[in-house]
Structure formats: structure tokens, C-alpha cells
Amino acid sequence: xxxxxxxxxAQCLAHPAGQLAIVDLTGQTRRDxxxxxxxxxxxxxxxxxxxxxxxxxxxxxxxxxxPWCAAAHIAIWKIGAISVPLFKLFxxxxxKSRVGDAGIQIVLTDDEGAxxxxxxxxxxxxxxxxxxxxxxxxxxVETDTAGVLIYTSGTTGSPKGALHGHGVLGGHLAGVSLSxxxxxxxxxxxxxxxDWAWIGGLFDVLMPGLALGVPxxxxxxxxxxxxxxxxxxxxxxxxxxxxxxxxxxxxRASDVAIAGLRSVASGGxxxxxxxxxxxxxxxxxQINEFYGQTECNMTVSSCGADxxxxxxxxxxxxxxxxVQVVDAQGQVTSEEGDIAVRRGSPSMMLEYWxxxxxxxEKFIGDWMLTGDRGVxxxxxxxxxxxxxxxxxxxxxxxxPAEIEDCLLTHPDVVTVGVVGKPDALRTEVVKAYVVLRxxxxxxxxxxxxxxxxxxxxxxxxxxxxxxxxLPMTVTGKVIRKELKAMAVRExxxx
Numbered sequence: 275x276x277x278x279x280x281x282x283x284a285q286c287l288a289h290p291a292g293q294l295a296i297v298d299l300t301g302q303t304r305r306d307x308x309x310x311x312x313x314x315x316x317x318x319x320x321x322x323x324x325x326x327x328x329x330x331x332x333x334x335x336x337x338x339x340x341p342w343c344a345a346a347h348i349a350i351w352k353i354g355a356i357s358v359p360l361f362k363l364f365x366x367x368x369x370k371s372r373v374g375d376a377g378i379q380i381v382l383t384d385d386e387g388a389x390x391x392x393x394x395x396x397x398x399x400x401x402x403x404x405x406x407x408x409x410x411x412x413x414x415v416e417t418d419t420a421g422v423l424i425y426t427s428g429t430t431g432s433p434k435g436a437l438h439g440h441g442v443l444g445g446h447l448a449g450v451s452l453s454x455x456x457x458x459x460x461x462x463x464x465x466x467x468x469d470w471a472w473i474g475g476l477f478d479v480l481m482p483g484l485a486l487g488v489p490x491x492x493x494x495x496x497x498x499x500x501x502x503x504x505x506x507x508x509x510x511x512x513x514x515x516x517x518x519x520x521x522x523x524x525x526r527a528s529d530v531a532i533a534g535l536r537s538v539a540s541g542g543x544x545x546x547x548x549x550x551x552x553x554x555x556x557x558x559x560q561i562n563e564f565y566g567q568t569e570c571n572m573t574v575s576s577c578g579a580d581x582x583x584x585x586x587x588x589x590x591x592x593x594x595x596x597v598q599v600v601d602a603q604g605q606v607t608s609e610e611g612d613i614a615v616r617r618g619s620p621s622m623m624l625e626y627w628x629x630x631x632x633x634x635e636k637f638i639g640d641w642m643l644t645g646d647r648g649v650x651x652x653x654x655x656x657x658x659x660x661x662x663x664x665x666x667x668x669x670x671x672x673x674p675a676e677i678e679d680c681l682l683t684h685p686d687v688v689t690v691g692v693v694g695k696p697d698a699l700r701t702e703v704v705k706a707y708v709v710l711r712x713x714x715x716x717x718x719x720x721x722x723x724x725x726x727x728x729x730x731x732x733x734x735x736x737x738x739x740x741x742x743x744l745p746m747t748v749t750g751k752v753i754r755k756e757l758k759a760m761a762v763r764e765x766x767x768x
Contacts, residue, residue, distance in 0.1 A: 281412045282421055282443045283351040286344075286484040287313050295484055296341050297463065297510045299493040304509065307341045312348070312484075313409070315341065319349035319382065319400060320410040326380060329354030329413060332423060334373060334381035334395060336360040339470050339492040342400040344480060346382040351421050351440070354413030358423045358435075359471040362387065370394055372425050376435060376627065417441030423627055424473050426568045435627030436568045443481050445620030449572030449592040450482040453539035453564045454514045455579035458486050462536065465491035465506065466516040467498050468750070473568050474542060477621075479516050488514070500528035507532055519543045520689065520750035522561070526552050527688045527711060535559050539575075541566065542751055544657045546679025547585035563588045565657065570615050570622040570642055573597050574655055586676070587654040595619045597655065599648050604638035610658060613648040614641035647673065663754050665694035666701050672733045674704075674754070680728050681706060681735075684721060686714035691744050691752040695737060695761035705761050706735035709744060716740045739764075 289295070291310030298305040327333055333350045335357050337343035350357040358376050360369060373381070373394045381387065381395045388397035415421070418439040425433040451457045457464070464483040468475040483490035491510035495502055498521055506512065513536040517525070522540060525532070526549065535557055541564040553561035560578035565588040574597055576589035583589075591597040596616035601607045604614075615622065617640050625633045636642055647658035658664065659673035666672075674692035681690045688709045694702030708721065718738040725734040745756040 280417050280440055281351055281354075281415050282440050282481065283316065283348045283412055285443055286348055286481055287316070288485070289487045293487065294489045296344060297489055297491045298341050299491060299506060299510055300338075300340050305341075309484075312341065312345060315345035316348040316352060317408075317410045319345055320352045322398070323349060323355070323380070324353055324410070327353060327355050330356065330420065332356045332358050332376045332378050334358045334360050334376075334378045334383075335471070336362065336369075336381050336383040336387035336391065336397075337400060337470075338362050338494050339475075340494075341492060342382075342384075343470050343492075344484065344490075346400050347422070347476070347481075349410075350382075352410055352412045354415060354419070356420050356423050356437075358425075359476055360387075361469055361471040362390065363469070364390070366390070366392060366394075372433065372435070376423055415440050417444070418624060420624060422476075424476070424568050434629060434632060436623040437625050437627050438621075438623050441620050442571075442623075443477065443485060445594065445622070446477050446482050446572045447485060448594060449564055449566070449575045449621075450478055450539075451486070452575040452577040452580070452592060453478075453516075453541075453562045453572075454537040455562065455577060457482075457514060457537070458488055459536065461511075462514050463489045463491060463510060463512050464514045464516075465493065465510060465512045466518075467495055467503060467521050468516065468518055473566075473571055474516065474518065477571060478539070478541070478564075498524060500525050500530035504530050504532050507534070513537070514539075516540070517561075518750040519545055519549075520746065522549060522553070523682065523689050526556070532557055537562065539564055541588075544586070544588060544675045544679070546676075546682060548679065548683035550583065550585050565589065565613075565655070566621070567644055567646075568623075569636065570595075570619055570644070572621055573615050573619060584651070584654050586679070587651060587656045589655065590653050591655070595621070598641070599650060599655075600638070600641055600643075604641055608650060610647060610649040612661065613644045613646045613655070613657075614638075615644065616640055617642065660754075663693070665692075665704055667694065667697075667703055668700040668732060672704060676729060677704060677706065677725060677733060677735060680725050681708065681721060683728075684724055686710050686717075687721075689744055689752075691754060691757050692735065693754050693757045693761055695758075696765055703736040704733060705737045705739065705757075707739045707741050707744060707757055707760070709741055 296307040421440040562576040565574035573595040599611040695705040745753040
């Protein structure tokens with residue numbers, strides 16, 4: 275058995291007791307939580323859990339951004355159990371599927387979360403555990419000992435639980451640092467509007483911030499809106515932000531000014547040249563894109579401080595992660611192919627929870643297939659699109675990202691999703707679903723001409739539909755399978 279400092283809880287608390295850990299903006303007034311206070315909170319929870327929880331048991335965490343959310347995960351890791359982050363935005367059925375699949379008996383939550391759970395599991399109120407008593411010793415673990423079970427967002431199928439070992443936090447640190455132009459500079463303070471139940475909130479922001487000694491802001495946003503975002507950044511003296519692409523697009527549409535940032539990172543969906551240019555002008559920084567997924571995160575990143583950011587590319591491989599593009603046989607290729615990560619990557623999942631067949635299908639030889647298509651441009655990796663999203667039209671393979679990026683440069687377009695619609699002649703035609711700015715006039719012909727003037731003649735959207743909002747996961751990703759289903763229904767009705 276290895277030393278307990280490999281436990282993620284130890285990594286998150288390895289700073290002086292008086293050092294600032296979390297800036298709590300969830301109440302009426304700001305509250306500063308030191309590492310010492312956070313450790314006391316975690317120890318109080320750990321002592322409570324030890325009555326009922328054994329090493330390896332799964333414990334749910336149904337809490338919004340708050341110091342107690344951080345303390346809950348740390349407490350679970352301290353005693354060698356497995357934390358399972360759960361979203362407050364989940365409805366009953368979504369919670370039921372995850373709680374049942376993971377075999378969760380106890381969920382650390384609050385009054386709101388207890389109401390959402392109903393009879394699914396036993397709710398334990400995190401903030402009433404008390405902080406008295408001695409320190410709870412950490413369970414010594416190997417880095418491949420299971421520590422956290424994170425469910426995929428389900429954009430391309432039913433959610434699966436990605437089981438990660440205690441090495442996953444260390445596997446994120448290099449990429450997180452790069453995406454913020456070397457996070458940890460004097461005055462750095464980190465925040466994201468993303469919920470901490472998502473890997474992007476939990477392991478791209480909260481836990482790396484704690485491990486690196488960078489204060490993390492906890493703030494609740496019932497619904498993302500630009501003015502509230504600017505207020506949080508100001509109140510928390512935030513200098514480093516992880517903005518999902520959807521949030522950036524909403525900021526761009528709002529024209530709200532945000533000042534004082536040193537770095538902005540973005541991941542989840544690729545940005546285009548227009549969004550990068552907007553970031554330089556409106557935010558005063560070069561947005562650094564990064565790449566990863568729940569199964570293996572933070573494997574590729576841009577870093578404007580080290581090398582020029584290239585529009586349309588998601589950056590260069592992060593040290594410690596062997597990222598390649600492989601063909602259908604799993605051989606490395608310089609052509610377009612599947613983005614893959616070599617086994618042994620420090621942020622790679624151990625397995626899909628209770629799904630050995632799905633785990634096996636995720637790999638080909640030494641490579642974990644991400645399900646995304648890409649191609650190298652020198653040392654830079656260009657994201658083409660998810661394998662399921664690539665459109666085949668008249669013999670051409672068309673990635674939706676480039677078309678979406680182009681349409682997003684149009685002044686009337688807020689957001690857009692592009693899919694392939696079945697077509698007897700061309701196999702598929704490109705269909706774009708567009709959300710316009712308030713007051714903009716629906717002009718499909720004008721948008722088609724706009725793309726024709728800027729991209730290849732075969733890749734413009736032959737059909738454009740207008741929606742009030744796109745279907746999205748709780749993490750802000752467009753659910754293209756719903757758009758595809760919409761396109762198929764339209765075909766039936768034609």
C-alpha cells in the first residue's frame with residue numbers, strides 16, 4: 275500500500291491552514307474559507323460517514339457550488355470511498371438511473387437536494403455534520419484505486435459511469451495550468467459558471483485550484499446571464515475563468531463588458547476564429563481552448579503564453595498524454611481519423627462502471643478512442659467533429675464544427691447546431707438549426723449565401739431551421755442526436 279499523500283483529499287488540502295482556499299459568494303455576504311476550515315468541514319463529514327460507509331462504497335454528492343460541495347468529495351476520498359457527483363438540474367428519472375446504476379445508498383446534499391431525491395437514496399445534510407473533534411486520517415491508496423465515478427453527459431447515448439482512480443487529479447494539473455497561461459501566478463483566482471457536478475467544473479476548476487493553491491470562487495447562478503457573471507467576477511476578484519463555449523456565445527450576444535481577467539479557458543466544443551477574435555477584444559485575453567472528455571480529460575490544450583493559438587485547432591498534446599490520430603485499424607495516421615489517447619494517460623478512466631463490454635469497445639489496441647474525428651496541422655490538433663456527427667454528403671465528409679463557426683460570425687446568429695439530414699440523392703444534406711438575436715429577421719437564403727461565400731461550395735447548409743433554443747445537456751453541449759431526430763421527423767412529414 276502506498277502513502278496516503280496519493281489520496282486526492284491529501285492533494286487538495288496540502289497547503290497552510292491559514293491560506294485562502296474558497297471564496298464563498300453563495301450567501302448574502304462574501305465568506306473566505308481557508309484550507310484549515312475546509313479540512314475541518316471535511317473531517318466532520320468523514321467522521322459521520324465512517325459510521326455507515328466502507329472503502330469502495332459509492333456516495334452521492336448532490337450539491338451546487340459551495341464549500342460544502344468541496345468538503346463532501348474530500349471527506350469521501352479521505353475514508354477510501356467513491357464520490358459520485360450529481361446535478362441539481364437532473365429530474366427524478368435522471369437521478370434514479372445514476373443512483374441505481376452506481377448502487378448509491380447515501381447522498382450528501384441539502385434540503386433542496388433531498389426534495390429532488392425523494393425515496394431514491396438516504397439524504398444526509400452535509401452542513402449539519404459538525405466540525406468538532408479530531409482529524410480523520412486519510413486512507414492510503416494506490417493511484418489506480420477508485421475515487422470518483424462521473425457519469426457522461428449522454429450526448430451520443432445513455433449515460434455511462436466513468437470510474438477514475440486517485441491519479442486523475444494529478445493527471446489534470448498540467449493541462450489546467452497550461453489552459454490558464456500557467457495558473458498560479460500572484461493574484462490568480464479561479465471561477466467557472468459550470469456546475470461542479472460536471473467534470474469540467476470539478477476537475478478543470480475546483481479540485482485543481484485547491485491542489486495548486488489557487489483560490490476558487492463558489493457562486494450559484496440559477497440561470498447563466500451576462501450581468502450576473504460580470505458581478506461574480508468583480509465581487510470575487512476573479513482573474514481566471516473557465517467558460518464553456520455556450521457561455522461565451524451568450525456573453526458575446528449580450529455586449530456586457532468584463533475586465534480584469536488574466537486568462538480564459540474553454541472546452542467542450544470547439545470555438546472558431548470569430549469567437550477567439552471577440553475574446554481578445556471584449557475580454558482582453560487570448561481564449562485558450564482545451565480538449566478532453568469524461569473518460570480522459572485535459573489531454574490537449576492551447577497556451578497563448580507559450581505558443582500562438584490557431585483558430586480551428588484545440589491546441590497541442592499536454593505533457594504526460596500521448597495523443598494521436600489513428601485509422602480504423604488503430605494505426606497512427608497523418609490523415610483525418612479518430613482522435614485517440616494511449617493507455618496509461620494519467621487522467622484516463624479505469625473502466626466504465628459495470629460495463630465491461632462498453633469498456634472494451636472504447637479501446638483498440640493501446641489506444642482509447644475518443645469518438646471524435648481530428649487531423650494534425652503540424653503540432654496542432656484540429657477537431658473535425660464527433661464520429662457520429664460527421665456528415666456524408668455527395669461523397670464529401672463534412673464536419674459540422676466549421677459550418678457552425680462560420681454561422682456564428684454572422685451578427686444575427688446567437689448559437690447554431692448543424693447535423694446531417696437523410697437525403698436519397700446525396701445520402702445526407704447539411705441542415706443548420708439557428709437561434710437568432712432578439713429582433714433579427716429569419717433569412718435562410720441570406721445565411722446560406724453567407725456560408726457559401728466563406729466555405730467550400732459543397733458544405734453550405736442546404737436547409738436552415740430557426741429555433742428559440744437548441745436542445746442542450748446540463749453541461750451546455752448541443753444534443754445533436756435530438757436535432758438529428760428532428761430532421762428525420764421533418765423528412766417524414768415532407
